[in-house]
Amino acid sequence: MTTEEQILLACGGSPLLSLEQVAEILHRSPAGLRITLTGNNELARKLGTARLKIGRRVYFRVTAIANLIDEA
Template sequence: MDTNERLVARFGELMTYPQLAELLKRSITGLRYSMSKQDSEFSKELLVARVKLGHRVYFRTDQVAEIVDRGRA
Protein backbone atom coordinates (compact mmCIF):
# COMPACT_ATOMS: atom_id res chain seq x y z
CA MET A 1 0.00 0.00 0.00
CA ASP A 2 1.53 3.34 -1.00
CA THR A 3 1.39 6.64 0.87
CA ASN A 4 -1.61 7.95 -1.04
CA GLU A 5 -3.69 4.84 -0.35
CA ARG A 6 -2.80 4.89 3.35
CA LEU A 7 -3.65 8.57 3.74
CA VAL A 8 -6.93 8.27 1.84
CA ALA A 9 -7.90 5.26 3.97
CA ARG A 10 -7.10 7.21 7.14
CA PHE A 11 -8.33 10.73 6.30
CA GLY A 12 -10.49 10.50 3.17
CA GLU A 13 -10.06 12.47 -0.06
CA LEU A 14 -9.80 15.82 1.74
CA MET A 15 -7.88 16.65 4.91
CA THR A 16 -8.65 19.37 7.46
CA TYR A 17 -6.04 21.60 9.12
CA PRO A 18 -6.09 19.47 12.32
CA GLN A 19 -5.60 16.27 10.31
CA LEU A 20 -2.75 17.77 8.30
CA ALA A 21 -1.13 19.11 11.46
CA GLU A 22 -1.38 15.66 13.04
CA LEU A 23 0.20 14.03 9.98
CA LEU A 24 3.05 16.53 9.88
CA LYS A 25 3.49 16.46 13.68
CA ARG A 26 2.98 20.21 13.96
CA SER A 27 0.63 22.32 15.98
CA ILE A 28 -2.38 23.71 14.13
CA THR A 29 -1.24 27.24 14.95
CA GLY A 30 2.27 26.55 13.65
CA LEU A 31 0.89 25.05 10.45
CA ARG A 32 -1.40 28.03 9.87
CA TYR A 33 1.52 30.40 10.49
CA SER A 34 3.81 28.64 8.03
CA MET A 35 1.00 28.60 5.45
CA SER A 36 0.47 32.35 5.86
CA LYS A 37 4.13 33.14 5.16
CA GLN A 38 4.18 31.62 1.66
CA ASP A 39 7.93 32.16 1.45
CA SER A 40 8.98 28.52 1.73
CA GLU A 41 8.72 25.82 -0.90
CA PHE A 42 6.78 23.70 1.60
CA SER A 43 4.02 26.26 2.09
CA LYS A 44 3.81 26.96 -1.66
CA GLU A 45 3.29 23.26 -2.36
CA LEU A 46 0.61 22.97 0.33
CA LEU A 47 -1.19 26.02 -1.08
CA VAL A 48 -1.58 24.16 -4.37
CA ALA A 49 -3.27 21.30 -2.49
CA ARG A 50 -5.64 23.68 -0.66
CA VAL A 51 -9.36 23.73 -1.44
CA LYS A 52 -11.84 26.21 0.01
CA LEU A 53 -15.43 25.05 0.39
CA GLY A 54 -17.39 27.96 1.77
CA HIS A 55 -15.46 29.15 4.82
CA ARG A 56 -13.74 25.82 5.36
CA VAL A 57 -10.27 24.96 4.12
CA TYR A 58 -9.28 21.43 3.12
CA PHE A 59 -6.22 19.86 1.51
CA ARG A 60 -6.30 17.27 -1.27
CA THR A 61 -4.98 14.08 0.27
CA ASP A 62 -3.40 12.83 -2.96
CA GLN A 63 -1.34 16.01 -3.32
CA VAL A 64 -0.33 15.93 0.35
CA ALA A 65 0.85 12.33 -0.20
CA GLU A 66 3.03 13.50 -3.10
CA ILE A 67 4.61 16.17 -0.89
CA VAL A 68 5.26 13.63 1.85
CA ASP A 69 6.76 11.17 -0.64
CA ARG A 70 9.15 13.83 -1.92
CA GLY A 71 10.32 14.33 1.67
CA ARG A 72 9.45 17.99 1.95
CA ALA A 73 7.28 17.59 5.05
Protein backbone atom coordinates (compact mmCIF):
# COMPACT_ATOMS: atom_id res chain seq x y z
CA MET A 1 0.00 0.00 0.00
CA THR A 2 1.43 3.36 -1.02
CA THR A 3 1.69 6.41 1.20
CA GLU A 4 -1.02 8.14 -0.82
CA GLU A 5 -3.41 5.22 -0.33
CA GLN A 6 -2.71 5.18 3.41
CA ILE A 7 -3.45 8.90 3.73
CA LEU A 8 -6.64 8.57 1.67
CA LEU A 9 -7.78 5.65 3.82
CA ALA A 10 -7.03 7.47 7.08
CA CYS A 11 -8.64 10.75 6.04
CA GLY A 12 -11.87 9.49 4.53
CA GLY A 13 -10.92 9.25 0.86
CA SER A 14 -11.00 12.94 0.04
CA PRO A 15 -8.25 14.09 -2.39
CA LEU A 16 -7.87 17.31 -0.37
CA LEU A 17 -6.70 17.72 3.22
CA SER A 18 -7.36 20.56 5.62
CA LEU A 19 -4.54 22.33 7.43
CA GLU A 20 -5.46 20.47 10.61
CA GLN A 21 -5.23 17.09 8.87
CA VAL A 22 -1.83 17.93 7.35
CA ALA A 23 -0.60 19.09 10.76
CA GLU A 24 -1.69 15.78 12.26
CA ILE A 25 0.04 13.78 9.50
CA LEU A 26 3.28 15.75 9.93
CA HIS A 27 3.05 15.56 13.76
CA ARG A 28 2.83 19.33 14.22
CA SER A 29 0.31 21.62 15.80
CA PRO A 30 -1.91 23.58 13.40
CA ALA A 31 -0.44 26.84 14.72
CA GLY A 32 3.10 25.54 14.21
CA LEU A 33 2.29 24.50 10.65
CA ARG A 34 0.85 27.96 9.91
CA ILE A 35 4.08 29.53 11.16
CA THR A 36 6.13 27.15 9.02
CA LEU A 37 4.07 28.06 5.94
CA THR A 38 4.77 31.77 6.39
CA GLY A 39 8.53 31.22 6.51
CA ASN A 40 11.04 31.07 3.70
CA ASN A 41 12.28 27.49 4.01
CA GLU A 42 12.30 24.28 2.03
CA LEU A 43 9.26 22.76 3.75
CA ALA A 44 7.20 25.91 3.17
CA ARG A 45 8.08 25.89 -0.53
CA LYS A 46 7.16 22.21 -0.91
CA LEU A 47 3.90 22.64 0.96
CA GLY A 48 3.19 25.76 -1.09
CA THR A 49 3.05 23.67 -4.26
CA ALA A 50 0.53 21.33 -2.58
CA ARG A 51 -1.64 24.24 -1.42
CA LEU A 52 -5.02 24.92 -2.98
CA LYS A 53 -7.13 27.86 -1.88
CA ILE A 54 -10.89 27.64 -2.32
CA GLY A 55 -12.48 30.87 -1.20
CA ARG A 56 -11.03 31.61 2.22
CA ARG A 57 -10.21 28.00 2.98
CA VAL A 58 -6.83 26.39 2.40
CA TYR A 59 -6.51 22.75 1.39
CA PHE A 60 -3.57 20.55 0.43
CA ARG A 61 -3.45 17.89 -2.27
CA VAL A 62 -2.99 14.34 -0.93
CA THR A 63 -0.69 13.36 -3.81
CA ALA A 64 1.72 16.22 -3.06
CA ILE A 65 1.74 15.48 0.69
CA ALA A 66 2.43 11.80 -0.03
CA ASN A 67 5.31 12.74 -2.34
CA LEU A 68 6.71 15.04 0.34
CA ILE A 69 6.64 12.22 2.89
CA ASP A 70 8.18 9.72 0.45
CA GLU A 71 11.06 12.10 -0.34
CA ALA A 72 12.02 12.43 3.34
